[in-house]
Amino acid sequence: MIISSALSPNTEQDDLKLIKRLIWHLxxxxxxxxxxxxxxxxxxxxxxxxxxxxxxxxxxxxxxxxxxxxxxxxxxxxxxxxxxxxxxxxxxxxxxxxxxxxxxxxxxxxxxxxxxxxxxxxxxxxxxxxxxxxxxxxxxxxxxxxxxxxxxxxxxxxxxxxxxxxxxxxxxxxxxxxxxxxxxxxxxxxxxxxxxxxxxxxxxxxxLKQPSFCWTLKHLLNPILINSFILPLYSFWGLGKWVLVFLQKTHILPRPVSEKEKQGKMPKHFIKKMPNELAVLAKHQLVKLERFNKHRKGIAEFYVQELGGSGFIMPFNRPFEKNNPNFMKFPILVNTNLKVILEKARRANILLGDGWRETPIVPFDTNIKKMSYQWGSCPKAEKIADCLINLPTHINISQEGALRIVNFLKNNNGNTGNN
Ligand SMILES: Cc1ncc(COP(=O)(O)O)c(C=O)c1O
CATH class of the missing domain: 3.40.640.10 (Type I PLP-dependent aspartate aminotransferase-like (Major domain))
Incomplete structure (x- = not known):
């Protein structure tokens, strides 16, 4: 299974061990x-x-x-x-x-x-x-x-x-x-x-107040459940997705964006301090930042090399000049219907949907009107949202994984040759 950047992509074995210890010492x-x-x-x-x-x-x-x-x-x-x-x-x-x-x-x-x-x-x-x-x-x-x-x-x-x-x-x-x-x-x-x-x-x-015991516990459990339970289930007819939706709907696992937020409201009860347990995890990950970003750069270079000349527009395939990007994601613009290509990818055990699609304000089911957005006010952003796929660059994507994505894309893009 190759995962997009939405499902706990930065978690490594040492993080899982640390999280288990943090739960123990909550x-x-x-x-x-x-x-x-x-x-x-x-x-x-x-x-x-x-x-x-x-x-x-x-x-x-x-x-x-x-x-x-x-x-x-x-x-x-x-x-x-x-x-x-x-x-x-x-x-x-x-x-x-x-x-x-x-x-x-x-x-x-x-x-x-x-x-x-x-x-x-x-x-x-x-x-x-x-x-x-x-x-x-x-x-x-x-x-x-x-x-x-x-x-x-x-x-x-x-x-x-x-x-x-x-x-x-x-x-x-x-x-x-x-x-x-x-x-x-x-x-x-x-x-x-x-x-x-x-x-x-x-x-x-x-x-601000501290988040509740329950809130912190739920967030610590998220990477453990995703890695050891939900992701393996994706290989069984996409069952993992439905389990994830169920666990999020029943509030057992936290969602990155709540329904209220999609309706333009920031819930007051959400506005809290950072709990010490999550701070330990963030500090642990900060130590890995340089390695993470070096890896991302290598994978981005690989996408440029492999997808060049194959009809995809790659907004980040350009001279660096004074920029030194971290390539948190590697966006490409496709010529095919987004829903169709993402679903085909899922069936090939490649999860590419990271939520940045269809609308100029993501997630795609955000109430754009409630965000005070007027259609037509950002034509380029609207157009790009319709054909954007973010390729993963995170530490759990190997070069072989990136190659599988590349091969899949080459076989599934309505090629217009407008690179
Ligand atoms: C562009 C951008 N800004 C701000 C945020 C807010 O970050 P957080 O999810 O930590 O609240 C996000 C999160 O998705 C984001 O994508």
Missing amino acids: QKIEGAVSELEEAFSGFIGLKYCFAFNSGRTAFLAILQALNVKEGDEVLVQGLTCAVLITPILYLKAKPIFVDIDETLNIDPIDLKNKITSKTKAIVVQHTFGWPAKIVEIKEIAKERNIFLIEDCAHSLGSQYNGSYCGTFGDASFFSFGRDKVISSVFGGMASTNDKSIALGIKQFQQE
Whole structure:
């Protein structure tokens, strides 16, 4: 079975062993959150780092610290995730969607067009690990006196001109979600060098409660159940998928995006601190970051080499210039109906669907209207969402696995030769 990046892709044997120990010692661990914050600050080179239960909560903390409020506009790119939008809506501010460029990142030209006197902040997402045009955008933000927030949910370890993504804006946030660069199933970090923004984030963090015992346990169980029970069942007529859906519907296993969030609501009860147990796991994974990203680069190079000239558009097959992407995912654009090709892949025991499909705000069943998105406002993002497949690059994909994906794609793409 070859898995996409949605099903616990960063979990290795040592993580499973650690998780079992963490379950055994649940609620007896202390000080791990501060240790993670310190280690993260040492890695990224930003003075102030604050951990939360997710990237979305870290983002909310930054928005609060910047005093984003009702009536303010926050610019975000099309081709993003619903949980980036819900914190903006939670504060009753308005998300304004900006179209994307050829690297699937926010387009500086459309960005300029969408700035108004109400624009309070620009969120720059480094999509799938490819750095956005951050220097140009920083210049625009500075000129117009607008806060710049970097969404580094995908880009931990990516660099522009030798500096890490996340070190250019007024503040940045990272995700340790299940399918992210490193993973503690859920978790996130808000970072800044600005003392007054840091004070705001710290105050927000201090006022939050710890997640419940049950919440933490569920999240620790997720990689164990996925790896030892659900994934093996995928080989039996896709049974694993139905077991997973059942366990998520009955709330035995956590979902990455809740039904409420898909309807534009950030549930208040979700906004919590990071538990120490998940902080131990995140710190353990941070040590592996360099190896993970080196592996991703090698697999991305392999896709470029093997798929070049076969009719696929590969947005990340371009000169690096000053960019050093982490290749968290390797997007390609296909000429075939997405649903059909993903289903064919599943039948060939290749799980490619990672949720980034069909709509400019994922998951595909998000209520786009409730996100304040207007169809037609980001035509490029809408078009790309219709033909995007993310190829996995994570540590559990070997070169043989990547070759199976390549062979499958070559045999199943309506080839137009427009590479
Ligand atoms: C682009 C983007 N930003 C922010 C987030 C939020 O991260 P988290 O899931 O840790 O809340 C995600 C998560 O999926 C994302 O894809």
